[in-house]
Amino acid sequence: MRWSKALIPTQKETPADAVAPSHVFLLRAGMVRQLGAGAYTYLPLGFRVLNKVIKIIREEMEAAGASELLMPALQPVELWKQSGRYETFGELLMQLTISSNQTIALGPTHEEVITDLVRDLVKSYRQLPITLYQIQTKFRDEPRPRFGILRTREFLMKDAYSFDADVEQLSASYDAMYEAYCRIFDRCGIPYVIVEAESGPIGGDSSHEFMVPSSTGEDVVVQCPSCDYAANRERAEIGEAAATLSLPDSTTPFEEVVTPGRRTIQEVCTFLKVPESTSAKLLVFLADDKPVAVLIRGDHEANEAKVRRAFGASTLVAADAATVEKVTGAPMGFLGPIAIKIPLAIDRSVAAMPHVVVGANAVDLHLKGVVPGRDFPLDRVVDLRNAAEGDPCPRCGATMIVKQGIEVGHVFKLGTKYSKAMGATFLDDKGAEIPLIMGCYGIGVNRIVAAAVEAGHDDNGIVWPLPIAPYEALIVPLQPQNPAVLEAAESLEKQFTEAGIDVLMDDREQRPGVKFKDADLIGIPLRIVISERGLKEGTIEVKWRTDAAAHQVPAATAGEAILAELEAIRKGLAATCVERRIARAAAKGQ
Structure with a gap:
């Protein structure tokens, strides 16, 4: 081409x-x-x-x-209704109305x-x-x-x-x-x-x-560098960290604190002058349309997939403000676990805390010094939060x-x-x-x-892997109007094509700098430059996109030399694929 x-x-x-x-x-x-x-x-x-x-x-x-x-x-949208996904897929499902007012997706x-x-x-x-x-x-x-x-x-x-x-x-x-x-x-x-x-x-x-x-x-991968554990954030489990907290004084009762207008964790903790990691937030969801609550440390984020599994639910959505107040008796921003009337799951990190700041289930009130297990039960303690950098691996305990x-x-x-x-x-x-x-x-x-x-890219453009590059080789005659240059380029093009190589020739009447910049931008793995000067010296310039510098090959045997380089690269890639396949089979056998 x-x-x-x-x-x-x-x-x-x-x-x-x-x-x-x-x-x-x-x-x-x-x-x-x-x-x-x-x-x-x-x-x-x-x-x-x-x-x-x-x-x-x-x-x-x-x-x-x-x-x-x-x-x-x-x-037909009827198929989606049969499977039960018509509602759960939501607005992502593109729909249109055709003749006879039939709706299709x-x-x-x-x-x-x-x-x-x-x-x-x-x-x-x-x-x-x-x-x-x-x-x-x-x-x-x-x-x-x-x-x-x-x-x-x-x-x-x-x-x-x-x-x-x-x-x-x-x-x-x-x-x-x-x-x-x-x-x-x-x-x-x-x-x-x-x-x-x-x-x-x-x-x-x-x-x-x-x-x-x-x-x-846009996806987050949580990975252990010490073993082969890896999961996306929705799925990633968190290993149990060794207990480092001292036992609380179980005789000291919790304290009720007025927190006027402070609803968010940040606002409450700033007002109380305590770290967010010493607080917990109670969140209400509808699990299969039934209200449930989870208690998460203030500086953590709930993982809805884990919450759904904790309650054995097929669907899970966050409850709106009206529903929250109806099922808890308190407005959002002041919810807490004490005397909660709906099913409650508690994240492991909260259960391990000696004391915690929580909502008092009343407007403008929070509680300090609440002790998990003493002031509210620990009947359902599970991993409910998103994994984060530094959390322990669930398999080997190493830092993820x-x-x-x-x-x-x-x-x-x-x-x-x-x-x-x-x-x-x-x-x-x-x-x-x-x-x-x-x-x-x-x-x-x-x-x-x-x-x-x-x-695969650098400041100059794309660096394609050889197997999926648009062309494997780019021939660049610098003076295409010169018969000798064009003849050498066409001879290489014919030799490559006959050998089954995808080749593009830049036959444009453009300055060398423009051609080289475009070559780097489109990222074809192999660039072959033919010039008047090179032919006089009996050489052709070859440069791989991944190499910093070009090298010269004899013009008389350039085709054979370049094809040999390409074949070596191909064999190396094939060998790597085989090695990985063998390694996977061995790992599975273990």
């Missing part, structure tokens, strides 16, 4: 609304163009990257035994559609197990599309669904997809961490996320660290959540009708592209 024939609209200046490196460089490199909030056109270079990612995904999904299909983006995901399909087509255990996947555009009414193609309203996703007859089959299907994901991300050349995760509105009882570490990532990350993949064990709700059953070998057991496996295709840029 010739640069002059391609659409590569590079930009010198950073777009005003671009902040994340992937957003900046994909726009500047002419790979994407924004049409509207959360909607992007993929220009030729960006589309080539996208297609290379898709090719890797397809190859690994097929190797894992999954079969590809394509389902409609238009989905633009698919954000396809659990309902695939379950509807399989319940009609799979009737016997002899048809199981089966895993089906698609690569398709999804739609979600994202309230804050940002960071370019990282968070959009329209995005490309690979979603797969396994259907099994029993738990053992599900585990095998899950493991096959888990390993396929590792191979996909290994082959794409992006760094990733596998973390335990919450299933969220998808549902299910076991899930893992694949995260690419990035300072612009917190990083930001970009979620590029997610695997779930759904179980029978959808099959029971939607009546998707099969007949087992005894003729009994049993709900299908499901798994769900998603990859954000666009996010892999963005994550690769987040993980």
